[in-house]
Amino acid sequence: MERQEEIDLLLAGSLKTLIPKLQFGGDETFFNIWMFVKTPDGKTFPGTFYYGASGPSVGGWMRYIPSSKCPFNFSPFDFKKEELNLFLDALEFALKKIPVSDFEGIYRHDLGNSHMGIIDGKPFIY
Numbered sequence: 001m002e003r004q005e006e007i008d009l010l011l012a013g014s015l016k017t018l019i020p021k022l023q024f025g026g027d028e029t030f031f032n033i034w035m036f037v038k039t040p041d042g043k044t045f046p047g048t049f050y051y052g053a054s055g056p057s058v059g060g061w062m063r064y065i066p067s068s069k070c071p072f073n074f075s076p077f078d079f080k081k082e083e084l085n086l087f088l089d090a091l092e093f094a095l096k097k098i099p100v101s102d103f104e105g106i107y108r109h110d111l112g113n114s115h116m117g118i119i120d121g122k123p124f125i126y
Contacts, residue, residue: 001125008056009123013100025105028052043074
């Protein structure tokens with residue numbers, strides 16, 4: 001297993017600790033969660049953190065539409081490249097502080113099926 005795959009699974013194990021009912025496995029998506037983000041400079045937006053064809057990814061609404069009734073004032077697609085990298089680093093750093101829980105699931109993708117997870121704290125992919 002490559003080092004990056006190991007890190008990806010450890011981050012997923014941290015998510016499992018935060019969201020014990022999180023289910024892993026599926027067609028082209030191994031996991032998918034919603035999150036509410038508030039940046040240090042007051043930007044707020046809903047986002048997703050998921051594992052898809054290109055590995056762990058972050059997504060969100062395409063564009064923010066101003067409204068007095070909407071609690072969101074930003075879209076992650078409006079980040080400048082440097083800001084986006086800082087956001088992703090902060091997300092990874094925060095998840096690495098969370099203890100890792102065991103989990104497993106079958107990830108079905110273009111190249112076949114992968115049994116992935118963590119058992120006794122050790123990442124695996126078969």
